[in-house]
Amino acid sequence: MTQPDPHPIGFCASSFWPHVVACLLVGVTAVLLCFGAMVTTYDAAMAVPDWPATYGHNMFLYPLADWFYGPWDLFLEHGHRLLGAAAGLLTMALVGVAWWGEQRRLVRGLVAAAFLLVVVQGVLGGARVLLDDRTIAKVHACTGPLFFAVTIAIATLTSRWQGNATSQPSDSLALRRLSALLLVSAYVQLVAGAQLRHLDAAIDPLTFRMLVVLHVAGAALVTGLSMAVCACAWGQQFMPALSSRCVAAGEERSSRVSGATPAIWATVILLLVLCQIALGAGAWIVSWGIPAGWFGDSLVAWIPTEPIVARSVQSAAIVTGHVVVGMLILGVSVVLAIASGSLEGLEDSFGQRSEAHA
Amino acid sequence: MLATPMHLAHHVLALPIQSANCLTAIGRQVSRLAFLLLSTLVLASVIGCGATPPAYFRHNMVESTKQRLNSDQERQVATVLLAMFGTPDHPVALAETGLDESKLHLAAGPVRSDIVGRKNGLYREHCAHCHGITGDGLGPTAAFLNPYPRDYRPGVFKFKSTERADKPTQADLVRILHNGIAGTSMPSFALLSETKIEALAEYVKYLTIRGETELALIRAFFELDDDAKGTLPETREFLVEETLAPIAAKWQAAPAAAIPVPPIPTNIDLVASIAKGRELFYGDKANCVKCHGVTGLGDGQANDYDDWNKVIVEADKEIRSGTEQASQASTAGMSPEQLADHRLQLVWLEKFHQVLDGDALTPRTIPPRNLRQGIYRGGRRPLDLYYRIYAGINGAPMPAAKGTVPPEDIWHIVNYVRSLPYEFDGLLGADRPMVAPDRF
Numbered sequence: 079m080t081q082p083d084p085h086p087i088g089f090c091a092s093s094f095w096p097h098v099v100a101c102l103l104v105g106v107t108a109v110l111l112c113f114g115a116m117v118t119t120y121d122a123a124m125a126v127p128d129w130p131a132t133y134g135h136n137m138f139l140y141p142l143a144d145w146f147y148g149p150w151d152l153f154l155e156h157g158h159r160l161l162g163a164a165a166g167l168l169t170m171a172l173v174g175v176a177w178w179g180e181q182r183r184l185v186r187g188l189v190a191a192a193f194l195l196v197v198v199q200g201v202l203g204g205a206r207v208l209l210d211d212r213t214i215a216k217v218h219a220c221t222g223p224l225f226f227a228v229t230i231a232i233a234t235l236t237s238r239w240q241g242n243a244t245s246q247p248s249d250s251l252a253l254r255r256l257s258a259l260l261l262v263s264a265y266v267q268l269v270a271g272a273q274l275r276h277l278d279a280a281i282d283p284l285t286f287r288m289l290v291v292l293h294v295a296g297a298a299l300v301t302g303l304s305m306a307v308c309a310c311a312w313g314q315q316f317m318p319a320l321s322s323r324c325v326a327a328g329e330e331r332s333s334r335v336s337g338a339t340p341a342i343w344a345t346v347i348l349l350l351v352l353c354q355i356a357l358g359a360g361a362w363i364v365s366w367g368i369p370a371g372w373f374g375d376s377l378v379a380w381i382p383t384e385p386i387v388a389r390s391v392q393s394a395a396i397v398t399g400h401v402v403v404g405m406l407i408l409g410v411s412v413v414l415a416i417a418s419g420s421l422e423g424l425e426d427s428f429g430q431r432s433e434a435h436a
Numbered sequence: 437m438l439a440t441p442m443h444l445a446h447h448v449l450a451l452p453i454q455s456a457n458c459l460t461a462i463g464r465q466v467s468r469l470a471f472l473l474l475s476t477l478v479l480a481s482v483i484g485c486g487a488t489p490p491a492y493f494r495h496n497m498v499e500s501t502k503q504r505l506n507s508d509q510e511r512q513v514a515t516v517l518l519a520m521f522g523t524p525d526h527p528v529a530l531a532e533t534g535l536d537e538s539k540l541h542l543a544a545g546p547v548r549s550d551i552v553g554r555k556n557g558l559y560r561e562h563c564a565h566c567h568g569i570t571g572d573g574l575g576p577t578a579a580f581l582n583p584y585p586r587d588y589r590p591g592v593f594k595f596k597s598t599e600r601a602d603k604p605t606q607a608d609l610v611r612i613l614h615n616g617i618a619g620t621s622m623p624s625f626a627l628l629s630e631t632k633i634e635a636l637a638e639y640v641k642y643l644t645i646r647g648e649t650e651l652a653l654i655r656a657f658f659e660l661d662d663d664a665k666g667t668l669p670e671t672r673e674f675l676v677e678e679t680l681a682p683i684a685a686k687w688q689a690a691p692a693a694a695i696p697v698p699p700i701p702t703n704i705d706l707v708a709s710i711a712k713g714r715e716l717f718y719g720d721k722a723n724c725v726k727c728h729g730v731t732g733l734g735d736g737q738a739n740d741y742d743d744w745n746k747v748i749v750e751a752d753k754e755i756r757s758g759t760e761q762a763s764q765a766s767t768a769g770m771s772p773e774q775l776a777d778h779r780l781q782l783v784w785l786e787k788f789h790q791v792l793d794g795d796a797l798t799p800r801t802i803p804p805r806n807l808r809q810g811i812y813r814g815g816r817r818p819l820d821l822y823y824r825i826y827a828g829i830n831g832a833p834m835p836a837a838k839g840t841v842p843p844e845d846i847w848h849i850v851n852y853v854r855s856l857p858y859e860f861d862g863l864l865g866a867d868r869p870m871v872a873p874d875r876f
Contacts, residue, residue: 121561124548133553149553210546279564279575280491286576366565367621370582378582378803383811385616388562388623 095175096185097236103168103192103229108405110161111222115401117158118275119394122151123215129207132156137163162200165225169196172232180236184421188232195225212278219272223265223408230412231421250418253310253340258420260303260347261411267296268404275401297355300407304344304351307414311341343414350407357400364393491524491546491560493517494570496589496647497795499654501788502751512668513653516675521646524560524569527639532676533684535642542632543639558632559639562625571643573744574795581621584797587744588640589647591683592831595814600827600836602693603686609637611815619811641687648683695823698843706851713852721840722825722849727804727833732856734806743831745799751792752799758785802832810857821850 117123126132132140137159145156169192176189202218205211270293277286362369364386370378386393415421500510522528525545529535547557555561560569566585568575573587586593595612596604613633616624625633656668656679668674701709716722718730729735741749762782767775805813814820814829825846828836837846 121547124546125553125555127549127551149549149555151549151555152553210548277565277576279560279569281576283574283576283579287579290580366577367581367623369580370621371580371584373582381619383620384618385620385622385624387616387627388625389627 093180093185093236093238096172096180096189097233097238099168099172099175100229100233100236103165103172104226104233104409106161106165106168107226107229110158110165111226111405112398112402113154113158113161114219114222115398116394117154118215118219118401119397120151120154120389122154123206124210125149125151125155126159126207129204130159132159159203162203166196166200169193176232182235185232185235188228188235192225192228192232195221195228199225212276216272216276219276220269223268223405226405227261227265227408227412230409231416234413234416235421250310250314253307253314253418254420256303256307256310257340257344257411257415257418260300260307261408261415261420263296263300263303264404264408264411267293267300268408270296271401271404297358301351301355304348304407308341308344308348311344311418315341340414340418343410343417347407347410347414350403350410354400354403354407357396357403360396361400364396491569493521493524493646494568494572494574494795496572496650496654497791498747498751499651501784501791502754503654503658504784505654505657506666509657509666509668513650516653516668516670517646517650520649520675520680521642527642529642530676530680532681533642533645534688535645536638539635539638540642542635555632558628558636562628563636563640566621571640571647574797579797582800583620583802584744584800585621587647588644589651590743590831591644591648591686592743594829594831595820595824596830597695597823598690598693598827599695600830603690605690605694606634606637606641609640610634613637615815617813618816619805619809619813645680645683645687649680652679652683695826696843697819697822698847700818700847701844704848709848709851710855711852712845713848713850713855716841716845716849717852722837724849728807729804732807732859734804736804738803739801740833741799742802742833745802748792748796748799751788751796755785755788755792804833807853807856808859818847818850818854821853822846825849825853 128134130137135141137156140156145153172189173193176186180186180189199218199221202214202221206214206218270289273289274293367386368381368383370381373381495510495514500513505513520528520530527537527540527544529537529540542554542556543559545557545560547555547561549555564575565577566575566581567573567588568578568585571588573585575585578585591603593604593608595617596602596608598604598608610633612622613625613628613636615626616622625636628636653668657666660666660668704712717724717728717732725736727734727736727738758781762778762785765778767778770778805811810816812821812824814824824834825837825841826843827838828834837849841849
């Protein structure tokens with residue numbers, strides 16, 4: 079009988095190049111998502127009416143001066159396309175280095191998923207332009223964060239830190255479950271937000287109201303989960319007795335060491351969520367005004383409001399910041415899920431599948 | 437070995453195993469609850485991903501139902517409007533409207549750039565989520581706002597430089613778009629180019645003329661004689677010359693209807709002018725105190741509606757009284773014709789009720805302005821305040837001082853109103869001198 083691997087998702091020396099490429103990909107994807115968010119904020123998706131060409135030029139050969147000094151919408155949309163192409167090329171490079179230098183099936187599977195997602199995302203982006211369809215834009219906005227989450231997972235799993243410091247999965251079943259739930263909730267909340275961001279004026283008001291309720295409920299869920307995860311992670315840190323598997327003194331010590339990282343990540347998430355709530359309220363106000371319809375007339379008369387300047391840098395920063403912080407919450411949730419051992423089950427299933435194939 | 441803070445915290449905070457098991461159980465329950473909520477969230481998100489509905493002009497169902505139009509007649513109105521005004525994506529402007537089609541095309545349609553990189557679809561980008569595709573003030577975000585976004589279709593505008601019953605000038609619309617409306621959700625579009633703001637103002641006029649024409653056509657059924665058999669005459673004479681042209685003519689006549697503004701009196705200093713304005717504010721002629729209150733906080737008469745909400749309130753009253761009458765009517769002694777009429781009435785009441793539920797927002801009263809905030813919706817220039825006081829606010833209970841207060845004296849009221857946000861707080865106390873005791 080073989081002994082189970084004590085480091086099921088640990089670092090190995092051959093992960094160096096996959097890790098470097100994955101980190102580059104995470105960086106490019108982060109900028110790409112910021113550009114994508116700006117494109118939606120300024121409603122600039124149709125600034126370039128053709129695809130994959132840009133006003134008849136090959137995308138990569140479009141005159142630099144025309145792009146840089148052209149209309150703002152064109153700058154955003156063409157920049158988004160160039161960054162998308164860069165992300166696609168980096169993903170292909172990642173496939174190459176992971177194929178030759180990475181043995182773990184989970185990481186290979188994630189790299190394959192990243193490749194699939196980047197291809198789908200490119201096609202969706204093109205279809206959104208060619209068909210001028212906001213529904214496709216919504217799907218495009220949902221696939222982007224998913225790709226980002228996958229790239230972060232790859233970068234985390236291939237890191238030396240992940241291999242050495244937190245290879246011991248969390249002892250707390252509750253923390254593992256809550257982390258996984260928080261990860262999924264953060265993503266679903268981005269999906270719900272994408273529905274509101276790509277609002278079509280022709281939408282039925284009742285559907286809009288339902289989407290608002292949904293997004294607010296999602297915010298409450300993510301806030302609640304992030305607080306629960308934070309409490310659970312710090313509880314595990316200071317009270318290892320919470321863990322049902324923690325019996326022997328030696329195990330207690332290892333649990334404390336591995337528990338520190340989830341607690342820090344959970345705290346970061348909680349802080350980001352609090353920031354996100356403020357940004358969300360601000361994004362609503364700069365987009366659609368103070369929701370004074372919720373208040374009585376007597377209260378409304380006392381709200382002194384100066385007109386908000388539409389399309390100002392401040393309002394664009396608030397709205398785009400709300401999306402970007404949402405992405406950050408998702409990204410850190412991925413790291414937390416890995417650090418707390420939520421992917422353990424996934425790793426096992428990959429392993430079992432490979433054994434079955436063998 | 438020195439104890440680390442974590443060790444210390446562990447020893448201090450360590451709980452008995454029983455408590456730990458209890459907390460773990462709570463964690464599981466939280467997980468299950470969160471999973472249920474998450475499933476609901478996912479399902480609902482999928483609903484939001486549904487196909488985008490095509491943009492179309494909504495029929496004015498409230499007026500149409502009020503005038504008891506049948507579905508054939510509603511279709512006839514829609515067909516005529518389609519021929520005269522086109523669609524939200526492809527607007528048409530007949531020469532009689534005086535509208536510039538090139539500006540309309542810049543503002544209409546979906547948001548996209550044309551072949552020279554010029555952005556089209558400005559109305560849908562900036563306005564439609566509140567004012568609606570049709571300009572009926574029923575955009576998806578409308579219900580969240582207070583005051584509600586303007587419904588252009590009756591052709592009534594509040595803040596303008598023309599007489600109360602007249603249309604605003606192009607410059608008035610541009611000014612509102614440029615400055616926004618303080619105290620409401622209407623933002624300032626000062627960062628848009630002049631061309632874009634002009635295009636938006638033109639499109640607002642287009643939606644208004646279309647809405648007014650629709651109202652005129654709906655009401656025209658009421659005046660048809662028996663020979664017409666419930667069908668509108670589809671002649672150019674009726675549709676364009678008798679219906680559209682008079683509406684468009686009012687818009688074209690707007691610049692000539694500008695309010696005459698006398699020069700600001702120079703033979704009186706500001707303090708004396710403010711004192712005189714205060715006298716007028718509390719006096720019988722201007723009687724501003726009736727609504728704006730003795731304190732100027734807008735706490736006077738506050739149970740009135742503006743014209744847009746009044747339509748809904750009256751429709752609601754009509755439904756209530758009709759339902760009451762119908763429920764009290766006995767069908768026992770009715771002839772077949774009366775019975776048929778009774779059933780038709782019940783069907784109509786049910787339809788009207790559904791229309792109000794779906795095509796109208798819950799009516800809200802319009803509170804008088806709190807003049808001590810220094811926020812003036814129609815603009816903060818003295819000239820803007822002069823216009824508001826002289827001509828009143830069209831569509832709102834604010835009456836015109838024209839005819840009761842001499843134009844020169846209106847400047848004194850303007851000066852007093854402008855001083856109210858800075859008036860010493862002590863004047864709000866019991867010793868307040870300006871309140872005539874015999875009036876309150």
